[in-house]
Amino acid sequence: MTGWPYRTLLFDLDGTLAETDSLHLPTWVEVLLPRGIEVDQAFYKENISGRSNAEIVRDLLPGLSDEEGRSIFEAKEASFRKRAVDLEPLPGLLDFLEQVKNRGIMTGLVTNAPGENVGAVLPALKLQDFFDIIVLSEEVEAVKPDPAPYNEALKKLDLAPEEALAFEDSVSGIASSVAAGIPTVGIASTQEPDKLRKAGVFMVARDFTDPKLRALIGA
Amino acid sequence: MPKALLFDLDGTLSNTDAVHFPNWIEVLRPYGVEVTRELYEEKLSGRVDRGAVEDVLPDLSEGEIDELLQREELRARQRSSEIGPLPGLRGLIEAGRRRGLPLALVTNSTEEDAGEILQPLGLHGVFDPVVYPQDGEDSKPAALPYEQALESLGLSAEEVVAFEDSVTGAQSAVKAGIPTVGITSGHSPEDLLEAGVSIVIGDFIDPALYDFLGWE
Known part of the structure; x- marks a missing residue:
């Protein structure tokens, strides 16, 4: 009774x-160490998490040609995909998604991740073929924090922003969905709840076992 | 708004x-x-x-x-x-949801008591963040609980609106500098106005509330 009837x-x-940082971090260590950059937890959070590969490589290795940059992050992503089989969905995710589907609410995936990674991660989470739509930033003209990926999702579903609800864990992701006008829930898997609130979410959950999320969809 | x-x-x-x-x-x-x-x-x-x-x-x-x-x-x-909840509360929550606004709870009740009050009202899981009283820290009528809510939200006092039905609660919100709506479910309008509320309503259906919020 207290949920807004979201359509998607x-x-x-x-x-x-899924918590993928623990997979991304060692892959960045692997490709950056030979170039003299030591990546630890703090460095990762500050300079890498939530950003696009192109930006990361441009900032950290400024002298490289585009082609050299691309070969670095392609090597990094290939290594990530090998590790992806070990991924687990965040606690409560699969139950929550089942309730969402049972209520006839459409679902979409909106990600900066390369398409090949999405193809590796979704089966590991047992979510291949689950989402009604998938928007890859690489297929849109801009990456998050630009609102373009979320605008594209709304366009594909033919819905207004207030009919949608977004779930994001990073400040740049939140900036993207909020700029598209979509009410956003913060998942505090990697960041402090208050940091996500300041970025513009209206609610924060630690993971998908939080009863607040069920209340949102009227479950 | x-x-x-x-x-x-x-x-x-x-x-x-x-x-x-x-x-x-x-x-x-x-x-x-x-x-x-x-x-x-x-x-x-x-x-x-x-x-x-x-x-x-x-x-x-x-x-x-x-x-x-x-x-x-x-x-x-x-x-x-x-x-059940006061008339119009569900509509207000929906209107807030549609706008993607945080709906926070600032209470002197413990987490356990709050859960027992919210559950039968059908309001469990609606509010975030929730500020409960902390051991050894000032509770209402001190401004601290509302200041903590503002800190958590990353917003300043004039960017939010508080809802209070008691004199001590209204004093707390007003001291924190927050424009406050008085709900006359237990106290007289005069007492609430004296405590500094900006407007008094009997329930959330009153259109004066939506004018006050600047909502259509």
């Missing part, structure tokens, strides 16, 4: 559906 | 008088006390505590007072689940 729920992938 | 709505719990989300007046009639009857409107307003309104019981029944032992208060509390919860 849109999910970020990395950090929102 | 506000960027977040901050709610008090008891009396703001439900009608305090509608719960507690019939409740006191029921629980004090076995003690031979006839609760009139005058007695209720003079001695019982706005307080469910030992002091209230001692005022009305000075000869009861501590154990008897505890028993009576437990009975009052149990029956109050049952009544509030029958009565």
